[in-house]
Amino acid sequence: MPTVLIVGAGLTGCTLAYRLAHQGVGSVLLERGDVPGGLIRSEHMGGVLYEPHGSHIFHTEDREVWDLANAMTPFNDYRHRVDINVEGRIHNWPILLSDIDRQSRGDEIKAELEERRDVDAAARAEASNFEEWCLELMGPILYERYIKPYTEKQWGRPASTLSAQWAPRRVSVRWDNDPYLFPDPFQGWPAGPNGYTDIIDGLLDHELIALRTGVDVTLDDLEARAREVEADSIVLTCPLDVFAGERFGRLDWRGIIVRNVHIPHVEHAQGAMVVNYPGLEFPFIRIHETKHASRQQCEGTVLGFEFTNAPTRYYPIELPENRALNDRYQDFLRGEIGRDRVHFAGRLANYLYIDMDDCMRQALDASVEVLDGLPAPRL
Ligand SMILES: Cc1cc2nc3c(=O)[nH]c(=O)nc-3n(C[C@H](O)[C@H](O)[C@H](O)COP(=O)(O)OP(=O)(O)OC[C@H]3O[C@@H](n4cnc5c(N)ncnc54)[C@H](O)[C@@H]3O)c2cc1C
Numbered sequence: 401m402p403t404v405l406i407v408g409a410g411l412t413g414c415t416l417a418y419r420l421a422h423q424g425v426g427s428v429l430l431e432r433g434d435v436p437g438g439l440i441r442s443e444h445m446g447g448v449l450y451e452p453h454g455s456h457i458f459h460t461e462d463r464e465v466w467d468l469a470n471a472m473t474p475f476n477d478y479r480h481r482v483d484i485n486v487e488g489r490i491h492n493w494p495i496l497l498s499d500i501d502r503q504s505r506g507d508e509i510k511a512e513l514e515e516r517r518d519v520d521a522a523a524r525a526e527a528s529n530f531e532e533w534c535l536e537l538m539g540p541i542l543y544e545r546y547i548k549p550y551t552e553k554q555w556g557r558p559a560s561t562l563s564a565q566w567a568p569r570r571v572s573v574r575w576d577n578d579p580y581l582f583p584d585p586f587q588g589w590p591a592g593p594n595g596y597t598d599i600i601d602g603l604l605d606h607e608l609i610a611l612r613t614g615v616d617v618t619l620d621d622l623e624a625r626a627r628e629v630e631a632d633s634i635v636l637t638c639p640l641d642v643f644a645g646e647r648f649g650r651l652d653w654r655g656i657i658v659r660n661v662h663i664p665h666v667e668h669a670q671g672a673m674v675v676n677y678p679g680l681e682f683p684f685i686r687i688h689e690t691k692h693a694s695r696q697q698c699e700g701t702v703l704g705f706e707f708t709n710a711p712t713r714y715y716p717i718e719l720p721e722n723r724a725l726n727d728r729y730q731d732f733l734r735g736e737i738g739r740d741r742v743h744f745a746g747r748l749a750n751y752l753y754i755d756m757d758d759c760m761r762q763a764l765d766a767s768v769e770v771l772d773g774l775p776a777p778r779l
Contacts, residue, residue, distance in 0.1 A: 401426055402774045405626050407617045408637035410438025411756055412746030414603040415468070415763035416635060416770075421608040423771055428629045429604075430615040432638075436604060439714075440756060442595025446662040448691060449595050450702035454658045455673050455688040456596060457589065459582040460757035466586040468760065472602030475588030478693040480581045484676040486545050492579045493676055494572045495538065495546060505541055512539025513573065521568065530562035538573050547571065550678035553685050555654060556709055563718060589693035619644050619736065633770050634737055637746035639713055640729035648729065651751060652722055655712030658688065658704040668692065669701050683707065716751045726751035740773045 402425050406413045409431035417427040435441065439453045457480040460466050469475070484493040491499040497513075500506050519536055527533035534547045551559040592598040604611055610629075617625060617638070626634060636643065641651045663669050673692035677684060688704035716722065730749075733742055745766040747754050754762070 402632045403428060403630055404633045404635060404770055404774075405430065405629055405631035406635045406637065407622075407643070408432075408438070408746065408748070409436035409600075409604075409611055409613070410637060410746060410759075411440050411600070412438075412637045412759045412763045413635070414600050415760045416637075416745060416767055417609045418468075418603040418606065419764055419767040420770065421606040423767070424608070425771065425774065426608040426610075428610045428612065428631070430617050430625065431611065431613045432616040434613050436611055436613065437597055437600040440596040441600065442590075442597045442690070445660060445702050446664065446700050447698055448662065448700050448702045449593075449694045449696050450660055450690045450704065451595070451688065452658065452660060452704075454656070454686075454704060454706055455690050455693065456756060457582065457587065457673075457693065458756055459584040459587040460755075461584050461586070462757050462761055463586070464764070465757045465760045468764075469599060469756075473590045473592040473598040476591040476693075476695055477587075478589040478673075478695070479587055480674075480693075481579050481672050482581055482674045482676060483670070483672040484546065484678065485682075486678070490671060490675070492574075493546070494574050494581065495542060496574050496577045496579060498577045503545075509539065509541050512541060515539070517575075525564070525568070527564040527567075529560050530564050530567055531559040533564040533567040534559070534571055537567075537571065542573075546678060548678075549680050550676060550685065553678070553680065554708055554715075565718070589695075591695075595690070595694060617643070619733070622737065632774055633741055633743070635743045635745055635766060635770060636733070636749045637744075639748045640726060640733060640744075640751075644729055644733060648725060648732070651725055651729075652717040652719075653713040654708070654715040654717060655710035656685075656706050656708050656714050657710035657712060658706050660702055660704045662700060662702050664700045666701060667699070669703050713748065715753055722751065743769055743773075 404420055404427040406427050406429045409429040413429050417429055420427050440456050442449055442451050482493040483490045500509050524536050534543050548559055590596055590598055670689050673689055675687050684705040684707050686706040691701045743766050745762045746759050
């Protein structure tokens with residue numbers, strides 16, 4: 401029977417192993433951490449379900465991916481709403497017209513919005529950077545309050561040096577006062593006892609899947625590991641620069657770290673699952689409280705304070721030189737491991753910010769590529 405070696409047991413690696421197993425192909429997942437699940441893993445603290453790496457909301461238009469996730473765990477009907485602390489008061493994020501009256505200089509803000517109301521999206525898309533795009537959407541007062549300090553805390557550089565490319569997906573003003581963040585038809589949060597960990601455990605629950613944890617794979621030891629499990633094909637879901645010994649240099653990421661604190665004796669400690677803190681007077685950027693989405697009935701809660709500028713690999717810095725460097729690593733590894741023998745999937749190996757549904761989609765697509773390339777006949 402053919403065997404696939406998968407480096408990394410995050411959502412991408414686990415989804416791939418699941419799909420291969422259901423096509424009769426075995427896989428061995430090698431995971432650096434002590435447990436599988438990568439960024440999406442949920443844990444318990446003081447009996448409260450929380451997310452050590454920050455809150456995750458499953459939202460997608462992809463029916464196949466949604467059905468697969470639901471086959472692993474039931475989902476509740478949570479819809480994501482974010483709060484934001486502006487001028488010391490809580491408002492909705494994205495910006496709602498109905499929140500403007502509760503802010504200082506409300507009439508000036510409304511006049512600035514009105515002036516820009518007829519600028520169409522195509523014209524705004526011509527903006528040369530993120531700051532210009534936002535100013536054209538909302539005017540300077542809202543921009544200075546909601547966007548500029550948050551963005552500069554998040555990225556550690558002036559918003560005028562960031563690309564406008566992501567702005568339409570991240571920033572909006574809601575004239576219809578719709579408070580929910582995502583428009584996708586399928587949304588929710590895992591309703592089982594262990595949150596996203598139930599998805600991971602469900603994906604791995606197959607006799608054709610073997611998981612080995614505490615194994616940090618590098619290019620230097622890859623072939624020995626592949627021989628040991630008689631792998632016909634290799635899928636990398638790990639960061640390629642680290643894997644290849646950084647021989648062409650290091651890929652640039654913006655990292656965050658979430659410090660989680662158990663708060664006893666209260667049901668909730670804030671009004672929404674995520675509250676943004678754009679002000680530079682706050683050393684953190686967001687506070688997470690998964691309990692709003694998990695709807696767990698218990699005493700106590702867990703707050704996760706998110707700090708930026710950590711040495712972790714969370715958001716790729718989308719610059720042409722970084723994209724070229726990741727492409728160079730992929731080409732190099734195809735040459736070293738074999739063009740038809742190695743495949744790349746997930747956020748790390750493709751140097752992308754992708755949501756969970758996209759990474760499951762990448763895993764399903766990668767399974768087709770892998771199955772096509774396997775030498776032995778499938779069962
Ligand atoms: C701050 C933040 C918030 C997010 N919020 C959402 C959200 O609300 N909704 C949503 O849909 N998505 C969200 N996402 C995206 C989601 O987290 C990712 O799509 C998903 O976790 C990616 O899974 P992955 O398997 O590709 O990567 P990872 O989860 O990073 O898994 C990679 C795995 O590979 C292992 N590994 C790495 N190197 C090696 C090695 N050399 N050898 C062995 N193992 C290795 C790691 O330990 C890890 O377990 C968010 C992401 C971030 C950063």
